[in-house]
Amino acid sequence: MPTDTVTPRFPRSSPYWPVVSHPLLRRVLPGLxxxxxxxxxxxxxxxxxALQLAPEGQRGTWTALAVAAYTLPSAAGTVVFGRLLADRGGAQLAGWDAILRAAALAAIPVAHLAGLLGIGLYVTLLALSSLLHSWGSAGRFTLLAELLPQRHHLPANGVVAIFSQAATIVGPPLAGILIGWVGPVWVIAIDALTFAVLALTYRLAIPATGRTGPTEPTSSSTAGFALIRRDRSLLGLLVLTFIFFFLFGPFYVAMPVHVVADLHGSATTLGSYYTAFGVGALGGGLATAHLRRWSLWPTTVGIVTGFGVAMLPLGLNAPVGVSLPAFALAGLIWAPYRSTSMALFQRRTTVALLPRVLAANGAVTVLAVPLGTMLGGPLTTALGAHRTLLLCAVATVVLGIVAAGLTIRPGRPPVREDGPPPDASAGRAHSRRAH
Structure with missing residues (x-):
C-alpha cells in the first residue's frame, strides 16, 4: 500500500501535532x-x-487595586507604546513583555528583603509589570500566525489556551501550599522566574530576523483602533467580545454570595464550582482544534449563546446537583472562545498589521470583566445573587441571538472570515511610495 494513503496514528493524527512538532514552536511551548x-x-x-500589606481597615480597597494593577495598565500601554512597538515581530513583542514582567515582579521580593515593601510600592510594581501585557499577548498570537499556515492557527491558539486553563486548575492549589510554606512574596518571586524563563525561551528559540513580508507604516499610536474601526467584521467581533466578557464580570461578586446565601454552602462548595468550571474549560480547550473545519463566525456566536444557556441553572437557583455540572458545561463551552476569536483576527489581518490590531483588541477587552465586576456589587445588592446571575445569563443568550441575527441578516453581505482588511492594499501602496 502506498505510504501516502496510510492514515497516520496518534499522536500524528491529532490536529495539535503540526503545532507541537513545529521545529521552532516546540522550543517555545515549554516556556509558555x-x-x-x-x-x-x-x-x-x-x-x-495585598491582604498582608494593606492597613487593617482598607484591605478590600487595596486588594481590588492590586488585582486591577496586575491587568488594567496594559490598556494604557497599548496607546503609550503604540509607535514604538507596532511594527515589531511577534517573538520580540512577547519577549519584551516577559522581560518587563520578570523584572517588575522580581523587584517585589527584593523590596521585601530590603524592608521597603509597602502596599503602595507593591501596587505600583504590579502596574508596571502589566504595561506591555496587551502587546505581549498580541506578540504571542502574531508569532503563531508568522510561523504556521492559516489552517493550523486554531489548533495553535488552542494549545496556548490549554496551558492557561490547566494552570487555573493546578496553579491556585499549588500556590496555597507554597504560601503556607514560604509566604506569598516568594510565590510572586517564582512567577517572576517563570517569566524570565519565558523571555529567555523567546530569545534563544526564535531566530533574531526581521519580518519576511512588507511592513505597514504606523500612522499613530492608536493605529490598531483605527484598523478595527474600518473593518466591519473585526469591529463586530470586538463589540461582541467586550459585551460577552462584561456580562461575565458580575459573576465574581454574585457567585460567592449565591453559594453562601442561596445554597447555604461553604468555601469548599464555592471551590467545587471553580474546579468544575476549570475542568470543563480544560476539556473545551482540548476540543478546540477539532472545530477547525467549522465556520468560525457561527461557532464564535454559538459559544456566546451556549454559554448563556449553560449559566441559566445558576440563575434559576437550581440545586448543586444540577447547577454544578451545568457550570462545568459552561466552562466547556467558554474555553474555545478566545481561540476562535483570535483565529478570526489572524484570518482577517495581515501579519504586518496583526500586532497593533491585537494589542488594540486586548486594550479594550481587558476592561470588560473589571467593569462588569464593578457593576456586580450594586446589582447583587439590589436584585440578590441568583437574580443577578439569571440576568447575566439571559442577557448573554440575547447577545448571542442578536449577534447571530446581525450576521445572517437578509440583504446584508455575509461577514468575511478571511482576506486582507479593507485598508491593507492602501497600506502596501503607501509603503511602496515611501521606499
Whole structure:
C-alpha cells in the first residue's frame, strides 16, 4: 500500500501535532507552559500579599487595586507604546513583555528583603509589570500566525489556551501550599522566574530576523483602533467580545454570595464550582482544534449563546446537583472562545498589521470583566445573587441571538472570515511610495 494513503496514528493524527512538532514552536511551548503555571499561582499570591500589606481597615480597597494593577495598565500601554512597538515581530513583542514582567515582579521580593515593601510600592510594581501585557499577548498570537499556515492557527491558539486553563486548575492549589510554606512574596518571586524563563525561551528559540513580508507604516499610536474601526467584521467581533466578557464580570461578586446565601454552602462548595468550571474549560480547550473545519463566525456566536444557556441553572437557583455540572458545561463551552476569536483576527489581518490590531483588541477587552465586576456589587445588592446571575445569563443568550441575527441578516453581505482588511492594499501602496 502506498505510504501516502496510510492514515497516520496518534499522536500524528491529532490536529495539535503540526503545532507541537513545529521545529521552532516546540522550543517555545515549554516556556509558555511554565509561565502559565506562574500566572496560575499569581491568582492567589497577588491577592494574599495585598491582604498582608494593606492597613487593617482598607484591605478590600487595596486588594481590588492590586488585582486591577496586575491587568488594567496594559490598556494604557497599548496607546503609550503604540509607535514604538507596532511594527515589531511577534517573538520580540512577547519577549519584551516577559522581560518587563520578570523584572517588575522580581523587584517585589527584593523590596521585601530590603524592608521597603509597602502596599503602595507593591501596587505600583504590579502596574508596571502589566504595561506591555496587551502587546505581549498580541506578540504571542502574531508569532503563531508568522510561523504556521492559516489552517493550523486554531489548533495553535488552542494549545496556548490549554496551558492557561490547566494552570487555573493546578496553579491556585499549588500556590496555597507554597504560601503556607514560604509566604506569598516568594510565590510572586517564582512567577517572576517563570517569566524570565519565558523571555529567555523567546530569545534563544526564535531566530533574531526581521519580518519576511512588507511592513505597514504606523500612522499613530492608536493605529490598531483605527484598523478595527474600518473593518466591519473585526469591529463586530470586538463589540461582541467586550459585551460577552462584561456580562461575565458580575459573576465574581454574585457567585460567592449565591453559594453562601442561596445554597447555604461553604468555601469548599464555592471551590467545587471553580474546579468544575476549570475542568470543563480544560476539556473545551482540548476540543478546540477539532472545530477547525467549522465556520468560525457561527461557532464564535454559538459559544456566546451556549454559554448563556449553560449559566441559566445558576440563575434559576437550581440545586448543586444540577447547577454544578451545568457550570462545568459552561466552562466547556467558554474555553474555545478566545481561540476562535483570535483565529478570526489572524484570518482577517495581515501579519504586518496583526500586532497593533491585537494589542488594540486586548486594550479594550481587558476592561470588560473589571467593569462588569464593578457593576456586580450594586446589582447583587439590589436584585440578590441568583437574580443577578439569571440576568447575566439571559442577557448573554440575547447577545448571542442578536449577534447571530446581525450576521445572517437578509440583504446584508455575509461577514468575511478571511482576506486582507479593507485598508491593507492602501497600506502596501503607501509603503511602496515611501521606499
Amino acid at each position: 507552559a511554565v509561565s502559565a503555571l506562574g500566572d496560575g499561582m499569581a491568582l492567589i499570591a497577588v491577592t494574599w500579599l
